[in-house]
């Protein structure tokens with residue numbers, strides 16, 4: 001069991017998808033995209049590594065964000081290894097620290113298993129910056145290895161797996177050999193719709209939106225699935241923005257999501273989207289429970 005942990009936007013979900021050779025964790029240029037723990041199973045010739053992609057660690061305010069950080073913090077413990085990933089092109093800032101006054105080091109101190117540090121996005125920096133960066137992180141914590149990688153380009157990714165295989169204990173195979181994740185198609189469909197909302201809307205809308213699948217009906221004869229989903233927003237003023245002029249924005253979200261869901265599940269998809277307002281849902285404990293927190 002290997003957790004992928006680090007600040008928002010470091011590239012954790014990108015790495016998971018690159019390692020698995022398939023997209024199971026949604027990726028956007030906006031921080032705090034991942035909200036839940038996503039399981040990705042890598043099956044090698046004589047090993048199986050179960051990766052847990054986690055929400056970005058950040059100084060959190062609000063219930064939703066606190067839940068997200070808790071999921072990530074819990075994943076630092078009880079693992080066989082931790083991949084701690086940072087964006088090498090961006091220095092850590094105060095917003096990445098756990099709480100006011102705390103140091104980033106406080107996260108590392110929670111780790112109770114071998115940890116590798118991944119300096120991601122090296123495609124964005126001058127190679128001469130890499131060594132001083134490695135030195136500065138090596139001074140913070142006794143990482144088993146510090147590895148420069150580009151999750152996007154796949155550079156350094158085989159080396160991560162080789163390194164992991166040297167530290168991981170032998171254990172039982174948790175999942176059948178052909179499984180990629182334990183997430184249901186229903187959950188993944190909701191995530192894909194949420195990704196499109198993140199990508200196609202701006203400002204605070206992504207952070208005010210949640211997606212729930214109302215129904216997921218499979219028709220084996222037609223090899224199709226009909227999905228009804230609701231996009232929840234926090235404020236009535238946000239609804240016309242997501243619907244767009246003449247419904248254009250919602251249509252765009254629907255088309256993009258349908259294509260990706262079809263690719264994922266290999267069936268024709270009919271996707272119907274609704275929008276509902278759930279005032280201040282990011283602070284609503286009951287609603288967060290319904291969303292799986």
Ligand SMILES: Nc1nc2c(ncn2[C@@H]2O[C@H](COP(=O)(O)OP(=O)(O)OP(=O)(O)O)[C@@H](O)[C@H]2O)c(=O)[nH]1
Nearest residue numbers: 009010011012013014029032033034056150151152
């Ligand atoms: N240039 C470059 N961009 C990358 C690389 N890896 C990820 N990105 C980009 O960084 C952004 C964030 O990537 P994610 O994989 O969503 O990052 P994350 O760490 O899962 O983010 P959170 O969900 O906020 O925790 C996306 O726009 C990615 O395309 C990389 O190696 N190089």
